[in-house]
Amino acid sequence: MGQSVIKLKPDEMKKLVNYYSPYRESNKPPYSILAATMNGCKITAYESGKVMFQGPQHTEEANKWDTSTASNSSSKSTKTDEQLPSFLKKDHIGSDEAGTGDYFGPITVAAVYATEKQQALLRELGVKDSKTMKDPTIKSIVKDVLKTDIVYSSLTLSNEKYNKLQRSGWTQGRMKAWMHHHAIKNVLIKMDNTIKPSGILVDQFCKPEIFYNHVKATGETSHSELTFMTKAESYSTSVAAASMIARYRFIYEINRLSKDIGFDLQKGASKIVDQQIKKIISMKGHDYLDKVAKVHFANTKKAQGKA
Numbered sequence: 001m002g003q004s005v006i007k008l009k010p011d012e013m014k015k016l017v018n019y020y021s022p023y024r025e026s027n028k029p030p031y032s033i034l035a036a037t038m039n040g041c042k043i044t045a046y047e048s049g050k051v052m053f054q055g056p057q058h059t060e061e062a063n064k065w066d067t068s069t070a071s072n073s074s075s076k077s078t079k080t081d082e083q084l085p086s087f088l089k090k091d092h093i094g095s096d097e098a099g100t101g102d103y104f105g106p107i108t109v110a111a112v113y114a115t116e117k118q119q120a121l122l123r124e125l126g127v128k129d130s131k132t133m134k135d136p137t138i139k140s141i142v143k144d145v146l147k148t149d150i151v152y153s154s155l156t157l158s159n160e161k162y163n164k165l166q167r168s169g170w171t172q173g174r175m176k177a178w179m180h181h182h183a184i185k186n187v188l189i190k191m192d193n194t195i196k197p198s199g200i201l202v203d204q205f206c207k208p209e210i211f212y213n214h215v216k217a218t219g220e221t222s223h224s225e226l227t228f229m230t231k232a233e234s235y236s237t238s239v240a241a242a243s244m245i246a247r248y249r250f251i252y253e254i255n256r257l258s259k260d261i262g263f264d265l266q267k268g269a270s271k272i273v274d275q276q277i278k279k280i281i282s283m284k285g286h287d288y289l290d291k292v293a294k295v296h297f298a299n300t301k302k303a304q305g306k307a
Helices: 010-023 058-063 116-125 135-145 159-167 172-190 208-217 237-261 271-284 286-292 298-306
Strands: 003-007 032-038 041-046 050-054 092-098 107-114 151-157 200-203 226-229
Touching: 003 058, 010 032, 010 041, 041 058, 050 058, 092 172, 092 237, 107 116, 107 172, 107 237, 116 135, 116 237, 135 237, 151 159, 151 172, 151 237, 159 172, 159 286, 172 200, 172 208, 200 237, 208 226, 237 271, 237 286, 271 286, 271 298
Parallel strands: 092 200, 200 226
Antiparallel strands: 003 050, 032 041, 041 050, 092 107, 107 151
């Protein structure tokens, strides 16, 4: 089983622990402060500041936190204005996704093109890192965002198609790269290819070369001159807007699925999710999970073991 190990500062470690807490496991190794499993990846955080990621998605998950690989043009962990891409202060496209760590609901991806003036307006409307906001706030802000004249595209990968692709050998990383590629492509098409953005920024979930290989494996040719940054929504208003639109779409879809099944599906991949899986199997049968869940997550086996 492959693994990645990174070292985090105390404030970064706190953010990581908070992020993975919903997926926490009861048993953790000695000298560790967190043991969790999300999307098939096992995460172990130690008192020393080291974090180990194990599983098929270990590289992509580690890259979310390893700021040493934050950009395709810089290997420094601390970003100054000089190190940030200059196009962030100009018009550019940003893309981000939602739903990747949630057992229930689809993956959603959005890409947004905004000019410098449009970015200023987006910030006035409250656009910022969606991870710092609760869902009702995101829904309220995005409704106003969608009334502006920004150019955007949002894509949803249904659970049924997700599971079909996963069984055919696609990793979640390939699915995300495929969706980011097409969301950006759609925005460029809407712009009639007459406006060339100053840059295209992708919220980094894997190393750039892996992203390009993922897109190539789908039969597409990736866009040139992409820039990748971890936590890009903290630096780019376009990415922050894309993050919020993707989350908005995910909320809509999981609420729709909840209405169809008759109760509110739990976000994340916690023990509550395991209980809901058991309930769904008893109500609808195991095959119904294909319609509402990412069935390769470890939660499925856990729930089956309890049934």
